[in-house]
Amino acid sequence: MPYVRTTVNGQPVEREVEARLLLSDFLRHELDLTGTHVGCEHGVCGACTVLVDDRPVRACLMLAVQANGKPVRTVESLAEPGQPLSRVQAAFKRNHALQCGFCTPGILMSLTAVLEEEGPVSKERAVDALRGHLCRCTGYRNIMTAIDEICAEPKEVGGGAG
Amino acid sequence: MPGNVGRRMPRLEDDRLLRGNGMYLDDIHLSGSLHAHVVRSMHANARIAGIDVEGARRAPGVRLVLTGHDLGDLNGPLPLLGPHPSLLAPRTQRPLAVDRVRYVGEAIVMIVAEDRYLAEDAADLVQIDYEPLPEVVEFDDARRGDRFVHDDIADNVAAVVSQVRGDPEEVIRSAPHTLALSLDIERSCGSPLEGRGVLADWDPRRQKLTVFDSTQSPVAIRQGLSRILDVPLDRLEVSAPDVGGGFGTKIMLFYPEEVLVPYAALRLSRPVKWTEDRWEHFISANQERGQHHEAVVAFDDNGRILAVSTDFDHDTGAYVPYGIAVPAVTGTHLPGQYDIEHYRYSGRVLYTNKPPVSPYRGAGRPQGVFVMERLIGAVAKRLGTEPWRVRRANLIPSSAFPYDTGLELHDRSRAIYDSGSYVEGFDRMLSHVDVEAFRERQRATRAEGRHLGLGMATYVEGTGVGPYEGCAATLNSSGRIVLEVSVPSQGQGHATTFAQIAADVIGCAAEQVHVVTAAGGPTAVGHGTFGSRAAVMSGNAVAAAAHALRAKILAAASVLLECSAEDLETRDGNVFVRGAENARVSLADIASGANPIQYPGTDRPTPWVSREPGSDAPVSLSATEYFRSGQWVFGSGAHGVMVEVDPGTGRVTIDQYVVVHDCGRVINPLVVDGQVVGGLIQGIGGALLERLTFADNGQPTTTSFLNFHLPTVDDLPPLVLDHLETPSPWNPLGIKGTGEAGIIPVAAAIAEAIEDALSPFEVPVTSMPLFPADIRTAIDRTEP
Ligand code: FES
Ligand code: FES
Numbered sequence: 001m002p003y004v005r006t007t008v009n010g011q012p013v014e015r016e017v018e019a020r021l022l023l024s025d026f027l028r029h030e031l032d033l034t035g036t037h038v039g040c041e042h043g044v045c046g047a048c049t050v051l052v053d054d055r056p057v058r059a060c061l062m063l064a065v066q067a068n069g070k071p072v073r074t075v076e077s078l079a080e081p082g083q084p085l086s087r088v089q090a091a092f093k094r095n096h097a098l099q100c101g102f103c104t105p106g107i108l109m110s111l112t113a114v115l116e117e118e119g120p121v122s123k124e125r126a127v128d129a130l131r132g133h134l135c136r137c138t139g140y141r142n143i144m145t146a147i148d149e150i151c152a153e154p155k156e157v158g159g160g161a162g
Numbered sequence: 163m164p165g166n167v168g169r170r171m172p173r174l175e176d177d178r179l180l181r182g183n184g185m186y187l188d189d190i191h192l193s194g195s196l197h198a199h200v201v202r203s204m205h206a207n208a209r210i211a212g213i214d215v216e217g218a219r220r221a222p223g224v225r226l227v228l229t230g231h232d233l234g235d236l237n238g239p240l241p242l243l244g245p246h247p248s249l250l251a252p253r254t255q256r257p258l259a260v261d262r263v264r265y266v267g268e269a270i271v272m273i274v275a276e277d278r279y280l281a282e283d284a285a286d287l288v289q290i291d292y293e294p295l296p297e298v299v300e301f302d303d304a305r306r307g308d309r310f311v312h313d314d315i316a317d318n319v320a321a322v323v324s325q326v327r328g329d330p331e332e333v334i335r336s337a338p339h340t341l342a343l344s345l346d347i348e349r350s351c352g353s354p355l356e357g358r359g360v361l362a363d364w365d366p367r368r369q370k371l372t373v374f375d376s377t378q379s380p381v382a383i384r385q386g387l388s389r390i391l392d393v394p395l396d397r398l399e400v401s402a403p404d405v406g407g408g409f410g411t412k413i414m415l416f417y418p419e420e421v422l423v424p425y426a427a428l429r430l431s432r433p434v435k436w437t438e439d440r441w442e443h444f445i446s447a448n449q450e451r452g453q454h455h456e457a458v459v460a461f462d463d464n465g466r467i468l469a470v471s472t473d474f475d476h477d478t479g480a481y482v483p484y485g486i487a488v489p490a491v492t493g494t495h496l497p498g499q500y501d502i503e504h505y506r507y508s509g510r511v512l513y514t515n516k517p518p519v520s521p522y523r524g525a526g527r528p529q530g531v532f533v534m535e536r537l538i539g540a541v542a543k544r545l546g547t548e549p550w551r552v553r554r555a556n557l558i559p560s561s562a563f564p565y566d567t568g569l570e571l572h573d574r575s576r577a578i579y580d581s582g583s584y585v586e587g588f589d590r591m592l593s594h595v596d597v598e599a600f601r602e603r604q605r606a607t608r609a610e611g612r613h614l615g616l617g618m619a620t621y622v623e624g625t626g627v628g629p630y631e632g633c634a635a636t637l638n639s640s641g642r643i644v645l646e647v648s649v650p651s652q653g654q655g656h657a658t659t660f661a662q663i664a665a666d667v668i669g670c671a672a673e674q675v676h677v678v679t680a681a682g683g684p685t686a687v688g689h690g691t692f693g694s695r696a697a698v699m700s701g702n703a704v705a706a707a708a709h710a711l712r713a714k715i716l717a718a719a720s721v722l723l724e725c726s727a728e729d730l731e732t733r734d735g736n737v738f739v740r741g742a743e744n745a746r747v748s749l750a751d752i753a754s755g756a757n758p759i760q761y762p763g764t765d766r767p768t769p770w771v772s773r774e775p776g777s778d779a780p781v782s783l784s785a786t787e788y789f790r791s792g793q794w795v796f797g798s799g800a801h802g803v804m805v806e807v808d809p810g811t812g813r814v815t816i817d818q819y820v821v822v823h824d825c826g827r828v829i830n831p832l833v834v835d836g837q838v839v840g841g842l843i844q845g846i847g848g849a850l851l852e853r854l855t856f857a858d859n860g861q862p863t864t865t866s867f868l869n870f871h872l873p874t875v876d877d878l879p880p881l882v883l884d885h886l887e888t889p890s891p892w893n894p895l896g897i898k899g900t901g902e903a904g905i906i907p908v909a910a911a912i913a914e915a916i917e918d919a920l921s922p923f924e925v926p927v928t929s930m931p932l933f934p935a936d937i938r939t940a941i942d943r944t945e946p
Contacts, residue, residue: 020279021279028189029191032191033182034184034185034188034191035182035183035184036182037186038188039356039357039440040440040866040867041439041440042440042866042867042868044866044867044868045355045440074182075181075182078180079180079181081181085177085180085181089180089181093173093176094172095172096173096832096833098176099407099655100355100406100653101179101184101406101653102184102186102354102355102356102406102407105182127875130874130875131874131875131876133874133875134867134872134874135355136353136354136355136409136840136844136872137407137653137836137840138839138840139836139839139841139843139873140843140873140874140875140878141839141843141878141881142839143875144875
């Protein structure tokens with residue numbers, strides 16, 4: 001059987017997997033990292049977004065084997081248990097930027113990638129990242145407020161990029 | 163501790179969800195779980211000549227294959243919700259179709275295998291022999307007389323809903339002016355981002371069936387399932403985990419899978435999980451909205467509306483599981499905020515070969531408001547006046563409350579508007595819009611070849627459907643208050659808002675209150691989250707239970723503090739003797755003091771509080787109360803929208819959207835604003851982006867988010883959001899529901915704005931949604 005050897009949230013992972021296993025199913029059902037959600041499996045909604053090699057990727061459009069050798073980060077990595085929320089998470093909480101919370105992990109990962117880019121946080125880049133996500137509950141208004149707050153903060157404030 | 167209700171308090175549930183620790187249905191992994199996959203009809207209307215599942219039974223990893231025949235008596239028609247005399251020929255779906263399918267997506271076979279991949283492999287081996295029949299897709303098909311959704315219903319009519327107040331026919335005959343419109347609202351759906359899902363586990367050792375269901379009403383599912391599967395309630399637990407959005411789609415009960423999955427778990431004595439994928443959601447989850455109206459309005463020279471009458475067709479899909487709820491709500495909500503003496507509606511509920519219809523956020527109201535407001539727009543045009551003037555002239559004045567509409571709601575209660583400030587709300591909306599300034603801008607930009615338009619709409623929302631909800635409030639010895647309710651949250655924030663209510667009554671911090679949705683406790687006989695009822699019904703039950711618990715807490719504290727309960731007050735999670743700040747006891751100490759047993763780790767003996775002097779019985783620090791109401795309460799609002807339409811491309815841009823909203827007393831403005839804005843953007847989607855389409859043979863052609871477009875952040879317009887608070891006199895907290903409000907008038911307001919923008923072309927807007935291509939086509943039709 002093909003296998004995948006990489007790190008997920010900094011932890012080494014080595015497993016045999018079926019070639020057809022989606023990365024989203026691998027993370028959720030084999031590694032029990034259920035914070036990554038699946039809203040469409042068509043690559044449209046963005047709920048399944050994780051960082052692969054530090055770049056946002058739709059985990060429902062990628063096979064687990066394709067992550068071989070490529071570090072993966074999921075929403076569970078944004079704040080250690082018992083530690084404060086990351087900047088993006090905290091801004092979401094302050095501003096009620098989530099309702100059912102199903103779309104949220106994907107959006108957090110896309111915005112975290114933007115925050116990790118060089119230089120000051122660009123609102124344009126953040127909004128562009130949000131464009132790739134569907135949220136059926138919030139109407140995006142409070143997510144935009146959260147983005148505004150993040151962009152207004154100096155970068156080192158509030159627990160780092162993530 | 164007063165100060166929680168009314169506070170913009172960030173939600174207590176968010177920390178968990180933000181860390182990826184939400185527990186949605188598909189996140190629950192029970193060891194040894196099997197996975198179900200449903201084989202669905204590929205035809206909209208067909209006889210089934212044969213079902214061959216032998217290949218699937220032999221496929222790798224398959225543990226069970228179920229057809230309708232295998233289910234025996236269990237495969238009877240699923241329950242009909244809300245029986246009503248107007249239902250002439252109600253039909254509900256069987257868990258698995260046997261000899262006939264009536265929509266693409268109808269369940270025929272369920273396969274249970276070791277994993278989802280294997281179950282789907284096996285599905286490819288199922289062979290179904292269809293004999294296609296002529297399909298009923300459009301309303302015209304239903305009336306043709308040569309095609310039938312149910313062979314014994316020759317006219318495809320499930321029900322006729324109608325009511326009259328006054329004498330509209332006579333008034334229309336003799337009125338100075340009348341006009342008529344044909345209006346359409348097309349099919350759409352709620353599309354929660356999390357699909358449906360069920361997980362069931364029969365544990366033969368505990369003799370218990372545990373069901374997790376991504377539903378808005380676990381309590382009703384539990385009560386119903388107990389009967390359907392003949393499992394006593396004490397052996398059956400049903401709970402909704404975190405639910406990734408509902409919007410009414412998940413208040414449908416029962417979907418076939420909600421019966422099939424628990425049944426399979428019982429048969430196999432192993433956990434069985436089914437999670438819907440997005441394609442399945444588009445073909446097998448319930449939908450809504452489709453209606454066609456022939457409406458007439460009678461009015462005088464001053465724009466005073468004398469009578470309204472509508473005859474409409476309502477598309478209920480292949481079955482009518484929710485009875486007449488949606489078309490009845492359309493009829494009863496259509497006049498809305500307007501005082502119209504003579505009114506009638508008559509709605510024909512027609513079967514079609516499409517997924518069944520049950521309420522989607524708004525639940526028939528958006529259609530009614532669209533009709534009413536289109537009529538007002540037409541009246542204004544005929545009289546050569548501003549539509550807002552016609553609206554204002556017809557609003558129900560504040561002096562008229564309670565306002566008896568004379569109409570009966572589908573639960574047989576009378577629609578009486580409890581309170582409202584319609585004129586004030588409308589004027590506030592007008593002042594935000596500033597019509598004169600807009601007209602100036604409109605004129606100026608017309609000269610540049612640009613097309614701006616202004617639209618408005620008002621609505622009422624009957625909320626807080628009875629008959630009751632309960633709450634069990636308990637003080638535990640950790641010093642925390644636990645509230646058990648029967649309404650789950652699909653993102654509405656109950657864990658926070660109910661905590662705010664209880665905290666104010668008890669005198670503690672909201673963070674000290676924990677809200678659980680009961681699976682089997684004393685409140686497990688309530689109803690569910692729908693019809694914007696949770697805050698009204700459960701909110702008031704929470705307040706009642708908290709008051710009762712507070713009385714018990716004070717009684718126990720009076721023993722500990724050796725004073726009379728009347729001298730006590732509560733604050734910050736402590737009970738004080740009034741005027742003696744040092745004489746106090748914490749909630750945790752009261753709870754331990756009420757229990758004569760010393761547990762390991764208790765650091766100091768607490769004095770034993772007996773129920774009354776001389777009695778040995780422990781004091782119960784738990785109270786269960788119910789809030790009962792037979793009357794809906796009516797929220798309201800006024801929307802104004804300014805758009806620009808590009809006649810070249812048909813593209814509509816919303817320049818500004820104004821919402822003035824009144825849901826009575828607000829528990830948490832942050833949450834209420836979130837509900838209103840979320841609903842509003844969903845409404846914008848419904849007006850400009852979302853339309854479920856079907857080919858002539860009933861094949862659905864919108865089966866992914868690639869062609870059913872939900873709004874994205876680019877569809878969020880500049881917003882003005884304003885509130886009025888007209889408390890309801892009919893419940894102690896003064897609350898009116900708000901879950902659906904935001905979506906209700908949006909299509910109507912945008913329709914008027916588009917028509918206004920395109921007035922040089924004289925394009926009448928008579929249907930929703932409108933895509934750019936529809937607008938282009940309409941313009942083309944008017945150009946010589
Ligand atoms: S689940 Fe991957 S994009 Fe929707
Ligand atoms: S919060 Fe529910 S989908 Fe975004």
